[in-house]
Amino acid sequence: MHAWGLNNTREASKEHWAAEQEVVGPGLQAVMLWSELCVESADGAVLTDLDGNRVLDFQGAGGVNSVGHANPRFTRALADELTTAPVGAFGSGARRDMAESLRDFVPEPLDRVQLYSGGTEAVEAGLRLAKSVTGKTEFLSFWGGFHGKTLGSLALTVGARTGLGPLPPGNFSTPYANCYRCPFKLTAPSCGFACVEQARETVRQNSTGDLAAIVVEPVQGRSGNVVPPEGYLKALKEVAEEFDALLFVDEMMTGFGRTGETFAFVRDEVTPDIVTVGKGMGGGYPVTGVLSSAGHMAARPFSDPSASSSSFGAFPMACRAVGTVVDIIVEERLVDHARKVGGELLDALIPLVDEAPLVGDVRGAGLAIGIELVADKETREPVSKAVLRETFMALLDAGVLTMTGGNTLRLYPPLTIGEDQAREAADIIVRTLTGGSR
Ligand SMILES: Cc1ncc(COP(=O)(O)O)c(C=O)c1O
Structure with a gap:
């Protein structure tokens, strides 16, 4: 005992x-x-x-602790890298290894990753990518959602903004599929996703015809790991398509195996346009990222030289952390x-x-x-x-x-x-x- x-x-x-x-x-x-x-x-x-x-x-830094504290394989890989790694986002063995590990792990067509070092930074980059792809500027997010504390992400984060206004315009929020606290007092599945219909109506009533993306957590973490009914993301993708907008799934907490899927969106058999990741992806090393397709990532200005870089993005230590975490997740099933x-x-x-x-x-x-x-x-x-x-x-x-x-x-x-x-x-x-x- x-x-x-x-x-x-x-x-x-x-x-x-x-x-x-x-x-x-x-x-x-x-x-x-x-x-x-x-x-x-x-x-x-x-x-x-x-x-x-x-x-x-069981706190695990909110899901950061993916491969366990002081995982011997992880610490050895990072210690080895530390003795040789240059400071800078150069081509490196670590980056190539990470690219190979991610290629097999991340579902098609999300075949490009751009690395950052904080969650909110990746979300901001995702918002810039959505604007670049669509040429539009508005975002729909959800009651109880959490996406970070910098200005763009804060505008999508209900409940953490008191005293911090004004926030950027063009952001609307609508009820999440939180069935325990359904604002319509309905029950799934007989509700027919009334909250999704409300999302549609929120855009109709508020948008100037400029919706760039619907930004959603596949499981709302900070609201208490609220799990929506199956099919929710698929239904939201349809709404996004109706408005010629993207589906942006924030997998910061849920990605890299946390929910018992490689990514939580896999459960709904939906293809998001943009996915943000972090936390467990680095196993404790501060690394986050934006996943998308090569086609989307080619959009300008996102793809312009230096337009999407950050000081620490894709340093060898970060790449070694991600590559090693993915290898551990895969090999240890x-x-x-x-x-x-x-x-x-x-x-x-x-x-x-x-x-x-x-x-x-x-x-x-x-x-x-x-x-x-x-x-x-x-x-x-x-x-x-x-x-x-x-x-x-x-x-x-x-x-x-x-x-x-x-x-x-x-x-x-x-x-x-x-x-x-x-x-x-x-x-x-x-x-x-x-x-x-x-
Ligand atoms: C879903 C989600 N997105 C974004 C963030 C912001 O990440 P960070 O605190 O690293 O800025 C978090 C942090 O908890 C999160 O859970």
Whole structure:
């Protein structure tokens, strides 16, 4: 039996955290500020803090931790690269290896990748690409969506913009297929995708005839890993085509195996025009990208020399990280593994809807799982921030570090997690959320 949880005093961590806070800005994620976790070592899905407490990391930096902390193959590849890599986006062995690995992994016709180092930067590049391809400037995005915090992406990100206006014009938003909180009070599939019809109507009512793209997460991460019904992306693609616009799928959180598919859009058998990727793609190395077809990427001004580059895009270290992550995912069959273990985790957690007083909904796709907490199961009123924090801390205390988003606990274990460890985490979560009654 492992002794998971905050069993030791946290004196060393407290002293360390306080020393850092004398210099570090306030912009850390809420869960980091709540947990004040100071990590001494990390291995796979396990974090050990400065006081020797061991926790199962189901936060995974929101899906960044794809191949496990300190994965030996990954760290060796990056360490080797570091000893020789020049600074700059030169042709390199790492870039060629990455190109070959990606060629087989990314579905047709997305045969071009442009690399960046932050998620919002890739989304901004995707918006510029959509404008270049269509010659149009408007975007449709979704309630509860998250695409970043720079000006263009912030205009697509509802809920993080208070006090930051004015935002660029030509951005409209419409309800997502969040069935637990359907604004039309309907049920899928009998609703006939009323939210998609609403998306169509939102464009009709707001657009000046200049819609460049519909920008959508295939699973809404920050809203609590909200999984839309099958066929949603396909229906949105039809709407995009009706307006002669592109389908831009933001797979920052979902891509590279997270949802039990190589990319989440594969489930819907749809071909997006633009896909943004990041997080798990680099296994912890800060690298993101835009995927599209050669035809789209040739559009100007996107394809003009220097028009789409960035200081750190496609440096050898970034390319080595991506190539190695893809090779690990493929050779260790982590996409299938994520589907299997994610399915088992979900099966273990779904009964919480009946058994745990605060759990209103449990949903997931592969190893992206959401446990939505409500104050009242009838009205579905979200729990307060204080209750969310208490629940998060109770789980951490018992040995499972989670992520939050709105009033939802989000789980992102590494794709490499063993079935035993996933079961242990599920047991801890069930025990904690049911107050020990199961
Ligand atoms: C779907 C999605 N797009 C974009 C971003 C922005 O990424 P970054 O925080 O690296 O700018 C995120 C970050 O969580 C995300 O989940």
